[in-house]
Amino acid sequence: MPTPPHAIGFTLDPLDRMSEKRDDEQFVASLRDDPATRFLLFVNNVPLFKRAAGHDPLFDAREAALLGAPRQSVLLGRDADGRALFAHALDASADSVADALPSNPVEAIELRPVAMQGLVAPALGSALGEARSMLDWHRRHGFCANCGTPTTDAGAGWRRVCGKCDAQHFPRVDPVVIMLVADGERCLLGRQKQFLPGMYSALAGFVEPGETFEHAVYREVLEEAGIRCTEVTYYASQPWPFPSSLMIGCFARALETELTVDMNELEDARWFSREEVAAMLDGTHAQGLSAPKPFAIAHHLLKAFVDGPVTG
Amino acid sequence: MPTPPHAIGFTLDPLDRMSEKRDDEQFVASLRDDPATRFLLFVNNVPLFKRAAGHDPLFDAREAALLGAPRQSVLLGRDADGRALFAHALDASADSVADALPSNPVEAIELRPVAMQGLVAPALGSALGEARSMLDWHRRHGFCANCGTPTTDAGAGWRRVCGKCDAQHFPRVDPVVIMLVADGERCLLGRQKQFLPGMYSALAGFVEPGETFEHAVYREVLEEAGIRCTEVTYYASQPWPFPSSLMIGCFARALETELTVDMNELEDARWFSREEVAAMLDGTHAQGLSAPKPFAIAHHLLKAFVDGPVTG
Numbered sequence: 334m335p336t337p338p339h340a341i342g343f344t345l346d347p348l349d350r351m352s353e354k355r356d357d358e359q360f361v362a363s364l365r366d367d368p369a370t371r372f373l374l375f376v377n378n379v380p381l382f383k384r385a386a387g388h389d390p391l392f393d394a395r396e397a398a399l400l401g402a403p404r405q406s407v408l409l410g411r412d413a414d415g416r417a418l419f420a421h422a423l424d425a426s427a428d429s430v431a432d433a434l435p436s437n438p439v440e441a442i443e444l445r446p447v448a449m450q451g452l453v454a455p456a457l458g459s460a461l462g463e464a465r466s467m468l469d470w471h472r473r474h475g476f477c478a479n480c481g482t483p484t485t486d487a488g489a490g491w492r493r494v495c496g497k498c499d500a501q502h503f504p505r506v507d508p509v510v511i512m513l514v515a516d517g518e519r520c521l522l523g524r525q526k527q528f529l530p531g532m533y534s535a536l537a538g539f540v541e542p543g544e545t546f547e548h549a550v551y552r553e554v555l556e557e558a559g560i561r562c563t564e565v566t567y568y569a570s571q572p573w574p575f576p577s578s579l580m581i582g583c584f585a586r587a588l589e590t591e592l593t594v595d596m597n598e599l600e601d602a603r604w605f606s607r608e609e610v611a612a613m614l615d616g617t618h619a620q621g622l623s624a625p626k627p628f629a630i631a632h633h634l635l636k637a638f639v640d641g642p643v644t645g
Numbered sequence: 646m647p648t649p650p651h652a653i654g655f656t657l658d659p660l661d662r663m664s665e666k667r668d669d670e671q672f673v674a675s676l677r678d679d680p681a682t683r684f685l686l687f688v689n690n691v692p693l694f695k696r697a698a699g700h701d702p703l704f705d706a707r708e709a710a711l712l713g714a715p716r717q718s719v720l721l722g723r724d725a726d727g728r729a730l731f732a733h734a735l736d737a738s739a740d741s742v743a744d745a746l747p748s749n750p751v752e753a754i755e756l757r758p759v760a761m762q763g764l765v766a767p768a769l770g771s772a773l774g775e776a777r778s779m780l781d782w783h784r785r786h787g788f789c790a791n792c793g794t795p796t797t798d799a800g801a802g803w804r805r806v807c808g809k810c811d812a813q814h815f816p817r818v819d820p821v822v823i824m825l826v827a828d829g830e831r832c833l834l835g836r837q838k839q840f841l842p843g844m845y846s847a848l849a850g851f852v853e854p855g856e857t858f859e860h861a862v863y864r865e866v867l868e869e870a871g872i873r874c875t876e877v878t879y880y881a882s883q884p885w886p887f888p889s890s891l892m893i894g895c896f897a898r899a900l901e902t903e904l905t906v907d908m909n910e911l912e913d914a915r916w917f918s919r920e921e922v923a924a925m926l927d928g929t930h931a932q933g934l935s936a937p938k939p940f941a942i943a944h945h946l947l948k949a950f951v952d953g954p955v956t957g
Binding site for chain 2: 343344346350352353409459460462463464466467470473474475476477478479480481482483500502503504505506507508539540541542543544545546547548552556567569570571572574577579595597
């Protein structure tokens, strides 16, 4: 498996997804019954961890059964050790699972802080991200968008089918461009109201039907900051499971510098010098401003900007 | 607006989408009533053309009203001349519209041959692609996937809202990797059963939740052709409105050469020499094999391979 060039969160996916086996019900059932198989368990989109050994999200079948009945199951794949991994959404509450295992407390912790703080190994973090996106999709797509009838899952959890109109529905993956716009030694960062106090990040926005990456970058920067940009180059991509984005990290060069900030989308946006960004990444900024942590692709765009001239 | 580096179909999008104005109903209504505004009209996902002047898809309000009532309207944006463009799906049939305009026959022609044959200018082809994706999404998403209730459109056609559970639904954009895998002077091409006879193209597949582009390329090539690849590099992206894909064109280098073709996905896959691909692009292949036309991103991946060494 190729190693991603950067240690971005949720990108280290070592699972063999065995997608050609998803419709083989007998095979999937045999995996489910295999004693080596492990289960990632979620309650209301929040993953569960066994706390006796740090933060362990891998439950065996016996433990999973003690915590609650699965209302949704997805075959994630087979890991590097050859063990199958399933994701289960449980009919349970964080309270009901807490003491369900003998002498091993179970805790529900949102995936975002788990990833931000690196509480699990990167490969497990990626599997938890895949699981969260898939289970959240099932949770919010129980009805046929074409005719309104309740749907049922198929293909080991990888699609939903409508028994009335025969429509097939597949999980969403929503592409989002996130771009660091440079003007020589300065780059453009903005902050949304819901960001942590003092945090600034690269601008971002959903790709719309009819757009290339490059057009989406151009449009979003013009809309949010009032400037035109050019020389859009691709840097890296990242699955972002909140709920199911595909982040497309890019660099671009500003064609103008006077900002007109869209205050509906952003609380502020301004130019930052290379030195200022370096201090924000290091946590040494004089005014206490900060940048996203390494689990976010924005961190790596900023770091690449600090480390070398991106545009001329 | 930046010019895409390659003349790929559906990528020349010069529209100002005015997305910040979509919820301003008075503004949108004023655009609709502006005599300069033009309408792209569709019947069952097929665009209409006035034939008196070649293939003209731009209808004014008076003409649009003669052809049928809109069952769905989407504000596409403002073109380079400052004219607003709307997409309308009509309650009409290809037969009913044919003679509805005095001395100007109206013809319904599928967008795919329109684009393949270059029947309209690239900018109009891109607008038709955006329109087709948006209208098809409305057509197949009239119900809330969360609760099954009929939804209504909002934001000038850019979202659907549920009056019962308050869910908001946005148009789908489905990322697809399409990759040319090279082994020195040879590249890997496959054909699906539904391809035109003799046509071969680059392998492709949908990006799944939890994957980067690079992982999706690796997985798809392994699944479809049984070989591992590395050095995945991004080339260009393309909106592909059949119905709403975002093609992500990549190159990759094969780590092995003995193919195991997945006959469920492909009818055939094999290695092609640079000379053979050049002949397929030129239409001079000795056995009559062919490659995709320039409106498809695959053509440009193949052409780049023929024009220069991509991998070492």
